[in-house]
Every structure is written in structure tokens, then in C-alpha cells.
Amino acid sequence: AQKITQTQPGMFVQEKEAVTLDCTYDTSDQSYGLFWYKQPSSGEMIFLIYQGSYDEQNATEGRYSLNFQKARKSANLVISASQLGDSAMYFCAMRVWNTDKLIFGTGTRLQVFP
């Protein structure tokens, strides 16, 4: 069975600092995709970044990068130069190849302070 684990219920970071949000996953499939979503207090789900299981390089999107360690089955999100607007819930998710669903972790609440 597929599973996503986010062990940090909450994280604090000072503005302009970098922060890493942890995500580990479990699947026996070889082909899968890993996603990170942001959910601000307004409630919408915002896609941040994607990493494919066969991608050799870590994904980056602006201030977001994904530290993908396949052997350890981890897909940590790194946010560089944190901003106050980064305060939100962050969800890691996985889609196994050719399935029709995203499996989500329990989320990490990030709070950025001045």
C-alpha cells in the first residue's frame, strides 16, 4: 500500500531563513510522482513542485526545491529565503503511475516570523 508520512506537525522559521519540510513515502511501485502543495489560511490548495521517480535531478521552482533521495524514499521540500506569506500548511503527496489519485500526508504547518 502507498503511504506518505510527514512527521513535523509544525515548524517555525525566521524570515529570510531556509527551512526544510520532511516527507517520506512508501510504495513498491517503480514509477510514481511526488508533489508538494501549499494551503494558506484562505483554504485553497496551491501546487508548488513535482518530482518524478525517474528524474535524476532534484526539482526546483523559484524558492522551492525538492530534495529527492530515492534510496531513502524521502522527498523533502526546501524553501529558501522564507517570507511571511509562506506561512501555511504544506502537504506532500504521491501518485503511483497510471493511477487516478493523489495520496496525501498529514501536512506540516509552517509559521514564518519576522
Next chain:
Amino acid sequence: DTAVSQTPKYLVTQMGNDKSIKCEQNLGHDTMYWYKQDSKKFLKIMFSYNNKELIINETVPNRFSPKSPDKAHLNLHINSLELGDSAVYFCASSQRGRDNTEAFFGQGTRLTVV
């Protein structure tokens, strides 16, 4: 211009009532979903439809009945509402067969059963 739009955004209703949530996407995607986010922020898939055909039904009570009149619309009808149905319901869409494509989410419908 909203990619995935769902209505209403808020829904307050009494136990025992029947209610519907509507969802429309203008992205040309062939797969649509309903997710439920509980009070602990956990997101779980309920249903997915591909080209109007039900693909996933995650052991949701049969009081919940999704309907997809065409591939751009996926509505959710709930009969005999119970207190435990209170949650945020998200509609989402994606393109099947492209595992690197993220799911786009609607803004959510906060359902409160009193």
C-alpha cells in the same frame, strides 16, 4: 478564468437534509475528483471520474453520490446529512496518463452540518 470552480463556498445545513456541491473545470482535463478534508486537515480521496466514468470509489457511504454529466463537470450530492459529514470538500481535476501533471483544486466547500 478560474480553472476549477466549485459552488457554494460555504454550506450550512441541518442534519437529515440533502445538499449538492457543483464543480466545473475549464482545463480540458479528462479526470475529476472529490476529496474530503477533515477537521485535522487530512485530505482523502472520495471519488474519481475519467471521461464521465467512475474510476475510484473509496468506500464512501452511499449517501454520497457523484454525478458527472460531462467531463468538465462533477457534482456531489449528499443525502441525509450527518454531523460527521462536516468537512471541507475539494473538487480537483487532472489529465490521465500524464503522471507528472499536478491536480488542480477548486477553492473548497466548507460544509457544516448542525
